[in-house]
Amino acid sequence: MEWHQIQYFQVVASTQHFTRAAELLSVSQPALSRSIAKLEEELGVKLFDRKGRNISLNQYGKMFLERVERSIKEIEMGVQEIQDSIHPDRGTISLSFLHSLGVSFVPKLVSSFQGEYPSVKFRLNQASSQHVLEQLDAGETEVALVSFDQDQAGIIRQPLLREELYLIVSIHHPLAKLDEIDLQLIKDEPFIAFKNGYGLRTITDQLCKEAEFIPQVVFEGDEIGTVAGLVAAKLGVSLVPDLTILDKSKVKLIRIIHPICERTIGIAWKEGRYISPVTKRFIEYVKNKVKMD
Secondary structure (H helix, E strand, C coil), X not given: CCHHHHHHHHHHHHHCCHHHHHHHHCCCHHHHHHHHHHHHHHHCCCCEEEEXXXXXXXXXXXXXXXXXXXXHHHHHHHHHHHHHHHCCCCCEEEEEEEHHHHCCHHHHHHHHHHHHCCCCEEEEEEECHHHHHHHHHHCCCCEEEEECCCCCCCEEEEEEEEEEEEEEEECCCHHHHCCEEEHHHHCCCEEEEECCCCHHHXXXXXXXXXXXXXXXXXXXXXXXXXXXXXXXXXXXEEEEECCCCCCCCCEEEXXXXXXXXXXXXXXXXXXCCCCCHHHHHHHHHHHHHHHHC
16 A cells, blocks of 8 residues: 555545546646555445446445545644754754753853844753763753863764863861861761762862872762752862852852863754754854853
8 A cells, every 4th residue: 555545535535526636736636546546455445335437435445535634634733844954944953961050051041042033942961971871872952061071983072162060078077167178178077979880079089189099988979969968067178169059048159269160062963964953053043142141
């Protein structure tokens, strides 16, 4: 059974006239008749009652037409969804991003973009750095906002900004009286770390290695709010960016003078893979918007 047979049947069923249907379909009447006859042969049943030049749908034809019209409608809706998804003014953007960027960075960016393109929709996913890169590689997301903590073949990254990382301690910690510190001074402190696979964990391990010590990890979390809460409870110290979620009445942010503690945030997509027009527009928007800010 071929698609054109389905289309031919629908038109013949709606007109109940081979000559008129052939004109609408721009095919010869004999070709149309052969196509319907072949369809009936494949189904093993006649779909029309024929009386001279007149034809009418029989019970099997009516049964089949109901399914055909439903199928055609679904296909038309699918085509429309695809067209809407790739249209630069009303498409859908599949965006993955780091947990830490979901506090304010991504919400502000998405809100700002939709302010200019209100018909654009987003499919958002929050995950660890490793998982985000895996999603990009597998084609589960078109574009991502990530930190440049590790390289992955086939992923194109465009840096957007550098984000400073601070040591956070409880306001009751002896180090809270300091405004600056050498990272090496916390080598004996219990450390609240992020789980493996998270960008902040990879960067923390690299920075501690540069400061010539291995952090004494006592807890691993996946949310900055949880990490900061444990630090506030005097259970350890940690390295985080300065985010609005941090309760500065409970934790102190201390600038690290050595080594330089920062991470690069950027936008990434899979090399060589099709990117929809609306996603391309978003990528350019982000590059210009973040640069301007």
